[in-house]
Amino acid sequence: MTDTLLDFGDPADLEQVRRDFRAWLVENPLPQREADEPLPVFLHRWHRQLHNGGWVGLDVPEEYGGRGLTSLHQVAVSDELGRRGAPGVPRIGYLAHALSEFGSEQQRRHLLPRMLAGDDVWCQGFSEPGAGSDLAGMSTYAEPDQDGGYTVNGQKLWTSYAQFSNLCLLLARTDRTAEPHTSISAFVLPLDRPGVTVRPLRAANGDDEFCELFLDDVTLTQADRVGGEGDGWALAMTTVAYERNALDTGHLPKYGLLIERLRRRAHEDRASLPDGLLSEIGRCVVDYQVLVAHSRRRIAERLAGQPAGPESSVDKLLMTRAEQRLYETALKVQPEEVHTAGGDVFGDYLYSRAASVYGGTSQIQRNIIAKRLLRLSANSRG
Template sequence: MDFDDTPDEAAWRAEVRSFLEQHRGEHADARAWQATLYDAGYVGVAWPVPAGGRGGTPMQQAIVDQEMARLGLPALINLIGIGMCGPTVIVHGSDDQKQRYLKRLLRAEDLWCQLFSEPEAGSDLAGLRTRAVRDADGGWRVSGQKVWTTLAHLADYGILLTRTDPDVPKHRGLTMFVVDMMAPGVTVRPLRQMNGAAHFNEVFFDDVLIPDAERLGEVGEGWRVALTTLMSERLSLGGGGTAIGPKPETVARHVAEHIGALPADRQVLARQQLGRGYVAALGARYTGYRQLSKLSRGELPGPEASAGKLSGTRSARDLADLAVRVLGDDARVAASRDGDSTWQNAQAGLPGIAIAGGSDQVLRNIIGERVLGLPAEPRADKDVPFKESVA
C-alpha cells in the first residue's frame, strides 16, 4: 500500500482542492452544483471522452471524491446514475442511447434510478418476476413491482431488469431496459424510513410500453448486463479511503464532549465501544486505500470493494449507535422536531446501507466463495425453468 500521491496525482489534487475551495459556497441547488463541477471536468472523470467524460483515471476521480469529503461538501445528487446506471449504458447501450443520455446524466439534467429489487427478489435478484412481453409493434409491455428503489421519486429515467422468458432457468431469461419514469403506467410510492426521510420507494409498472430501442444488451442477456451494474455499484460503495457514515474522528470528538455526563461504569463501556468502532473504521479506510493503491498503479481492484463495504457498514452503525448513546437523556430532546437530530438520523439511516449495494449476507458469500475458496451455496433451481421454480 502506498499512502503518498504520485507527482501527477499531487498536482491533480492541488488543482481540485483549489477549485472546490473557491466554489464551495455554490452548492445550494444540487443540480446546478453538479453541472458546475461537470463543466469544470470533475464529474465522470474516468468516463471515456465519447461518453461525455474526461478520459481520466479512476484514481483521479477518487481524489475528487476525497477532496469533496474533506471540505464537507454534499455528495452529488446523481450518484446512482454516475456510479451504476451510466456505466451500464456505456458498456451495453446503443450509440443513440449514449448520445441522448450520458452527458445529461453527468450534468444532473436527468436523474436516474436502478430498478432491480422486488418484494420476492432481493438478494436473489435473478428470481425477479416483473414481466416484459413483446408488443405487436415490436416494443415491450412491462408489468410488475420493484421496491427499495433509491431516488425513484425524483428520477427521470431508470434502468429496469425484467423477465422476458420464464421457460428457461432464471439467470437466462432476463432483459434490461431504460425506462422513462414519467411514462404512463409508472407509479412511484415513497417508503418512510425510521429517521422520517423517504429516500427509498416502491415502483409499480402497469402495462408500461417501452420501445425496443431502449433495450440494453441482447434479449435474454439481462443478467450479464446487470452484473456490470452490480460491480459498478459495489465499487462505488466499497470505499476509497472515505468513510461510510460519520467519520470516526468526528464521533471521537463528540464522545469526548459528552461522555462526562455518563455514570463511571457507562463511561468505561463507551470508551471500549469507541475503541472497537474506531479501529474497525480505520481498517475499512485502509482497505479502501489498498483499492486506491491498485488503481494508482493501473491495476483492477480485487475483493477490496466487497470487504470494504461490509466492514465499513458495520463500523459506521456501531459508531452512530455510540454517538446517540452518550447523549443519555439528552438524546430524546435532540430527537424532537425542533432539536438537532444529526446523530439520530445517522443511527436510523445506516441500517439501510447494509442492504444497498448487496446485502451483508451476499457480500459474505462473495468473499467466502471467491476469496477464501469455500464451497458455493447450494442452488437447486440453477438449471430449472423459472416458471417451474416458482410454481
C-alpha cells in the first residue's frame, strides 16, 4: 500500500537514495533495545546511528549539517523505515524548520548540525498549566534587563522528554503591555541553567513522557533569543504546522503496515469476523488513502516553495481520525491484544487517544480551519 506514497514528479535521484538507504540498512540493522533502557535513550542511539550513515537532515542545507536534498528524500527514508516497522527518523524536522526560519545565522550554523547529529536533544516548552489551547495566554515572563538579557520566571507543563533533553525551545512573554500575539518571544534554554527544575510526571499508562518545568530567576542572554522580540507566536505557529504533517511525522508507513496486517487477517478469518468489521477495515483504508493524498499535497506545496500554514490543521484532523479509527478497529480484529499490556497494538491504541490533544486539540484545529481557511470570523488568528 505504501508503494503509491511518493509517485508524484519524484526527483531523479530519489530512487538512488532509496537504494542506498536499503543497502545501508542491511549493514546497519536496528539496534536492540536493552532491558530497562528508556525509550528516548534507545531512540537517541538509533538517531546517532542514522546520522552517522548520513540519513538525518537530508532536506537541510549542507552548510547547516544536512545533505541539501528535498523533503521528499527525507520522507523516502522515513517510508523505508516504516515499511520495516522500525522507528522513524528522529522527530526534529519541525524544530529544524523553526530554527531555519527564525534563527540567526550563528544559531543556524551552531545549533542545526548539533541537532541533526543528536549532540543536543531538544524539548518543547510551550504549554503551561493555564495555557494549552489558549497558548497566547501564557504567563511565563522573561523580564528584559539593561544588558539586553532576560530573567525568566514561570512554569511549563507537558514538556515531553525534558528529562532526557539538554535544550528547550522556550516561549515566554517579554512584554506585559502588548497584546498576546506580539508579546511572546522564543528562546533556546539550556536545561542546566541555574534556576531550571525538571520534574517528570508519571502518566496513567506508566510512561514518564511528560515533565513539569519550573523556571525561577533563570538568566537568558540576547543570543539565546530566537528571532526578534515578539516573534514567538509566529515561530510557534510554524513549529506546530510542521508538526502536523503525517509524512513528516513518519506515521503513514506505520498505518500502512497495520492496515495490511488487518487485511490479511480479515481474509484468513473472514467467516469468524463479527458483522460490520470488514466495512470498518474498508473505512480505515479510505481514511488512510485520503490522508496520504493530503500529506502528499502538502509536500508538493513545500517543494514549490510554499511554507506550511493553517492547511496543516486539515492534515492533523485527518491524521487523528485515521489513527484513532485504525487502532480501534485493530483491537476488534485482534481482541487478544487488549489483554497484552505493552503489546504494540494496545500500546499504540492507548497513545492514539492523545492524537486529538497534542500539537493542538481537534477543537482548536477546527477553530483554525473556521477562522483562517474559511474566514468565518473577522479576527482570523488561530
